[in-house]
Amino acid sequence: xxxxxxxxxxxxxxxxxxxxxxxxxxxxxxxxxxxxxxxxxxxxxxxxxxxxxxxxxxxxxxxxxxxxxxxxxxxxxxxxxxxxxxxxxxxxxxxxxxxxxxxxxxxxxx
Numbered sequence: 001x002x003x004x005x006x007x008x009x010x011x012x013x014x015x016x017x018x019x020x021x022x023x024x025x026x027x028x029x030x031x032x033x034x035x036x037x038x039x040x041x042x043x044x045x046x047x048x049x050x051x052x053x054x055x056x057x058x059x060x061x062x063x064x065x066x067x068x069x070x071x072x073x074x075x076x077x078x079x080x081x082x083x084x085x086x087x088x089x090x091x092x093x094x095x096x097x098x099x100x101x102x103x104x105x106x107x108x109x110x
Contacts, residue, residue, distance in 0.1 A: 041066075050081060057088040065095065 033056055040059040050058075058066055058080045069077045070091045080088060 051085070053085050054081075054083070054088060057085065057092060060092055061088075061095065 033052070036059050037052070037055045040063075041055060061080060066080055069079055070083070071077055072083065072087045073090060078087065080091070083091065
């Protein structure tokens with residue numbers, strides 16, 4: 001059985017070493033992944049059509065940004081539940097980058 005989460009683990013590991021990973025580690029990571037989604041997202045029909053990667057990425061957004069509209073690189077305005085995984089990753093990168101810039105500016109003001 002193949003899970004998208006397994007692909008995330010593969011990305012983090014060196015190529016060719018995936019066979020060495022203990023199956024218990026994969027199961028533990030999958031449980032943590034699913035717990036985060038279950039604990040942080042409401043049991044809503046809004047998220048029924050999304051895959052596990054998209055759900056997980058939405059949980060990494062600050063709570064107030066999960067329902068706000070974001071502008072994608074194509075200039076489209078979408079809420080996170082309407083975005084593709086690629087658009088979510090891009091939005092998260094931008095959010096973190098903007099947050100780092102704000103912190104940097106605050107340090108300079110002090």
